[in-house]
Amino acid sequence: MFPSRRTATAGARRFRLLFYVFTATLLGCSEPVDYGPVPTDAQLAWQRMEINMFCHFGPNTFTGAEWGSGEENEAVFAPSALDCRQWVDIAKQAGMGGIILTAKHHDGFCLWPSKYSTHTVDDSNDVLRQFVDACREGNIKAGVYISPWDRNHPTYGTDVYNDVFVNTLHEVHANYGPFFEQWFDGACGEGPNGKKQHYDWPRFMQTMHDLNPHAVIFSDIGPGCRWVGNEQGHCGEPCWSTLNTEGATPSDNKPDPSELETGHKGGAYWVPAEVDVSIRPGWFWHSNEHPKSVDQLMEIYYTSVGRNGLLLLNVPPDTNGRIPAEDSAVLMAFRAERDRIFSHDLAQGAKANAWHRRGHKARNVLDTAYHTFWAATGNSAELTLTLDSITEFDIIVIQEYIPLGQRITSVNLLLDPDDGLYSYTLGDKPLCTTVGYKRIIRLDHPIRWQKLVFQFEGMAPPLINRIALYNSQAQ
Numbered sequence: 001m002f003p004s005r006r007t008a009t010a011g012a013r014r015f016r017l018l019f020y021v022f023t024a025t026l027l028g029c030s031e032p033v034d035y036g037p038v039p040t041d042a043q044l045a046w047q048r049m050e051i052n053m054f055c056h057f058g059p060n061t062f063t064g065a066e067w068g069s070g071e072e073n074e075a076v077f078a079p080s081a082l083d084c085r086q087w088v089d090i091a092k093q094a095g096m097g098g099i100i101l102t103a104k105h106h107d108g109f110c111l112w113p114s115k116y117s118t119h120t121v122d123d124s125n126d127v128l129r130q131f132v133d134a135c136r137e138g139n140i141k142a143g144v145y146i147s148p149w150d151r152n153h154p155t156y157g158t159d160v161y162n163d164v165f166v167n168t169l170h171e172v173h174a175n176y177g178p179f180f181e182q183w184f185d186g187a188c189g190e191g192p193n194g195k196k197q198h199y200d201w202p203r204f205m206q207t208m209h210d211l212n213p214h215a216v217i218f219s220d221i222g223p224g225c226r227w228v229g230n231e232q233g234h235c236g237e238p239c240w241s242t243l244n245t246e247g248a249t250p251s252d253n254k255p256d257p258s259e260l261e262t263g264h265k266g267g268a269y270w271v272p273a274e275v276d277v278s279i280r281p282g283w284f285w286h287s288n289e290h291p292k293s294v295d296q297l298m299e300i301y302y303t304s305v306g307r308n309g310l311l312l313l314n315v316p317p318d319t320n321g322r323i324p325a326e327d328s329a330v331l332m333a334f335r336a337e338r339d340r341i342f343s344h345d346l347a348q349g350a351k352a353n354a355w356h357r358r359g360h361k362a363r364n365v366l367d368t369a370y371h372t373f374w375a376a377t378g379n380s381a382e383l384t385l386t387l388d389s390i391t392e393f394d395i396i397v398i399q400e401y402i403p404l405g406q407r408i409t410s411v412n413l414l415l416d417p418d419d420g421l422y423s424y425t426l427g428d429k430p431l432c433t434t435v436g437y438k439r440i441i442r443l444d445h446p447i448r449w450q451k452l453v454f455q456f457e458g459m460a461p462p463l464i465n466r467i468a469l470y471n472s473q474a475q
């Protein structure tokens with residue numbers, strides 16, 4: 001029988017204490033290493049972009065359809081004042097780092113003069129060329145959406161179509177790349193002969209890897225990033241960047257959308273969530289539709305970027321080939337609102353204290369350098385922030401250092417009643433479960449406090465690269 005705490009001898013107690021100090025010292029000396037799957041450099045750079053623009057543009061813009069039939073006359077696609085530089089300017093001003101263009105949607109219409117299709121723009125109207133040139137000139141990353149579902153191609157529904165699709169990928173990536181992201185829509189419907197295609201996903205993925213190993217590949221299940229399981233603009237709660245994809249394929253054999261929303265705790269692969277949602281009701285521009293409000297976009301921001309996702313916000317150009325003024329205005333207001341709230345970090349100047357591994361002190365959570373972080377010594381860890389003075393805030397941002405894996409399973413906040421004005425506590429309710437790249441926590445109402453104790457639980461010792469506080473009510 002083991003001696004209980006109460007009955008242990010003084011010698012046993014001394015031995016136990018020495019054992020703890022020794023273990024803590026050993027842990028404190030070792031460098032943190034990867035826990036589970038970790039992002040590639042390309043996935044990390046992608047996640048740090050936070051918000052990108054999606055542009056759905058094609059014959060549907062002119063016909064009012066969302067899924068074109070593939071039978072539309074090519075001449076219907078006739079933008080009167082195409083200006084991809086305007087898209088770039090707006091995306092940059094809105095704080096976006098990349099734009100993904102639907103180079104071929106389900107109607108099969110190619111926005112470049114493809115040799116593998118007759119349903120294309122003509123040589124003098126190469127939209128994809130104009131798009132990549134404008135992106136390069138404006139120093140913003142270009143990405144491309146190429147739909148495998150093709151309602152026009154005569155070979156769709158036969159094995160030959162898989163060759164056609166691979167050739168199409170070659171043509172686009174070799175002649176117009178490099179692209180930072182390849183978007184593979186999972187939709188798989190009937191083609192012109194009434195047959196569905198059996199997509200050769202392994203071959204498509206291998207082709208992409210050979211063409212551009214640095215592109216982040218989107219599909220329902222990755223491998224670069226995954227569909228978030230809904231088109232409403234939110235991640236699940238929790239939201240893991242890890243996913244089990246063994247035995248799954250995009251389209252018809254993917255995990256349930258609810259699993260794509262949350263990811264899998266302890267999942268075998270790093271496949272972060274991309275939240276694709278449109279600023280308007282449809283994906284394509286329609287004259288009778290209007291953009292969402294700033295408040296709606298802020299809500300989407302909090303539940304996508306603020307829950308460990310990347311927001312891919314669709315802003316469709318109109319029949320002129322330009323982003324309409326009302327969409328641009330709301331995007332500027334969305335940017336201004338984020339700047340207003342997030343440009344003044346109230347934790348700056350605070351003191352941070354915690355047990356840490358050598359070189360990875362608690363104060364690293366306060367600097368803005370990405371690769372400095374606090375490394376806790378155990379799976380349960382506490383960090384205390386003491387602000388300069390009593391401060392009012394209602395938003396807490398926490399960023400986990402994901403280059404070494406996603407570890408945190410819950411965060412609790414204790415407000416120390418000795419130092420504040422009120423003995424307000426959130427103590428019995430976790431602030432959040434998962435953190436990941438970025439977690440934005442909105443409190444129910446602003447609180448005024450000076451000393452905050454964060455309690456972290458992780459599957460491995462938590463690594464935190466940033467904690468910041470904001471007041472959304474401040475002007």
Ligand code: FUL
Nearest residue numbers: 066067185186187276283
């Ligand atoms: C879906 C498509 O069917 C929609 O038209 C749109 O492109 C959306 C982003 O993905 O699967």
